[in-house]
Amino acid sequence: MFKPLEFYIGLRYLRAKRRNQFISFISFTSVMGIILGVTALITVLSVMNGFQKEVRDRILGMASHITITQGGDPLQNWEALAEAVTDADPHVVGLAPYIRKEAMLSFNSRVSGALLRGVLPERDPEVSDVWQHMLYGQLGDLRPGEFNIILGQGLARSLGVVLGDKVTVVTPQATSTPAGLMPRLKRFTVRGIFEVGMHEYDSGLALVHIDDAARLFRTNGGVTGLRLKLDDLYQVVPVRNRLVDSLPGGYWISDWTQRYANLFRAVKIEKTMMFIILSLIVAVAAFNIVSTLVMVVTDKQADIAILRTLGATPGSIMAIFIVQGTVIGLIGVLLGTLGGVSLALNVGAAVGWLEGVMGIQFMPADVYYIDSFPSELHWDDVYHITTISFALCVLGTLYPAWRASRTQPAEALRYE
Numbered sequence: 001m002f003k004p005l006e007f008y009i010g011l012r013y014l015r016a017k018r019r020n021q022f023i024s025f026i027s028f029t030s031v032m033g034i035i036l037g038v039t040a041l042i043t044v045l046s047v048m049n050g051f052q053k054e055v056r057d058r059i060l061g062m063a064s065h066i067t068i069t070q071g072g073d074p075l076q077n078w079e080a081l082a083e084a085v086t087d088a089d090p091h092v093v094g095l096a097p098y099i100r101k102e103a104m105l106s107f108n109s110r111v112s113g114a115l116l117r118g119v120l121p122e123r124d125p126e127v128s129d130v131w132q133h134m135l136y137g138q139l140g141d142l143r144p145g146e147f148n149i150i151l152g153q154g155l156a157r158s159l160g161v162v163l164g165d166k167v168t169v170v171t172p173q174a175t176s177t178p179a180g181l182m183p184r185l186k187r188f189t190v191r192g193i194f195e196v197g198m199h200e201y202d203s204g205l206a207l208v209h210i211d212d213a214a215r216l217f218r219t220n221g222g223v224t225g226l227r228l229k230l231d232d233l234y235q236v237v238p239v240r241n242r243l244v245d246s247l248p249g250g251y252w253i254s255d256w257t258q259r260y261a262n263l264f265r266a267v268k269i270e271k272t273m274m275f276i277i278l279s280l281i282v283a284v285a286a287f288n289i290v291s292t293l294v295m296v297v298t299d300k301q302a303d304i305a306i307l308r309t310l311g312a313t314p315g316s317i318m319a320i321f322i323v324q325g326t327v328i329g330l331i332g333v334l335l336g337t338l339g340g341v342s343l344a345l346n347v348g349a350a351v352g353w354l355e356g357v358m359g360i361q362f363m364p365a366d367v368y369y370i371d372s373f374p375s376e377l378h379w380d381d382v383y384h385i386t387t388i389s390f391a392l393c394v395l396g397t398l399y400p401a402w403r404a405s406r407t408q409p410a411e412a413l414r415y416e
Contacts, residue, residue, distance in 0.1 A: 009320045026292045031332040033285030034389060038336025039343060041278045041385045042377075046344035048271045049381070050374030052264065058198045060256055061129035062205070064227035065236050066243070069252045074222025081226060081247075088246040091239050094126030094229030099213040104170040105206065107159040114155055114206045116169065118213025118223075127229040130194050130207070136163055137192025144211035150192035154203030165190050171216060186216050282389045285332065286396040289325050293400030297321060305409035314405035321401035322394070329393020337386050347375040
């Protein structure tokens, strides 16, 4: 069906004569529509992939893959539990105890609520990346009995504190005194400030030594729970199930897929919907190919009739216009893929340039989880986008080509 003659004539019809400049313009707009559609699809999906990865990495850099607690009671003898967990599954590569309580921090006349986390400095780096994001000080500055504290940058800024300042920690637990119930207070010295790039943690998390937290909250040697890190974060469900089977009853075992399921489910649904919505751009461009070829078929009625009288079959006529429309679609898909891949790999620099020119910030950190446009190009997304786009373009050529093959030579040449 597709012979060199059909290719030659189909490619020749792409070069419009002077009297057919309007058809050439419609062909150009069709190609541009496909280019823009494919570029937008690749870029947006890459940004959403990067956003999902960035949020996941930052959340799991501060949270844990798996958490083991004992309901609302303090967890006693965590060392024995740690040995049992390590023996139960080889995927566990890090483990650290923690104490987690809500508190209120005050400095001078400023007050801010915070999540106070007691950590063991020598073990916490096994499950957390906060030590990699220290702006001032280090995690080792948390020594037992010294009542030092490390604050997120946003929390330190809201309190107006710097290194060496003393903040007052107010716990929700009350102490009975002759004057009545009084809130439990303790002064801590600021020894470090961190910034992980997530507003939720930078403005609401404070770290203290686990022994100081135990004395402040009077946990009687117990901890809130154990935080586990795995060698593969996507193995959390089978590892959690094995721990449930191997550990005695009374423990609550949760993983990151349960705690942040709604967030990542929403991101996945949004990515799917954006793919469908932006695919409409390519569909509109494919309809432009249909209108272009319909006009070409109408304009070339006499040429088609002459080809038919010279022996061209309906299949050959159909192949000519399929070639023309397919080439338009192929050019658009290839250029769109090139533009989309280039933009996806450099979207951070492009957005930064636009923010500098326009003087605005597209993603404020106090509104979104992150304050930049990450991008992660997945080649399987590129393959799906180009395949679907090219298929739409080819489908758009079938009806005009079929109409051209149905042309009757006698009717077309009657008034020539």
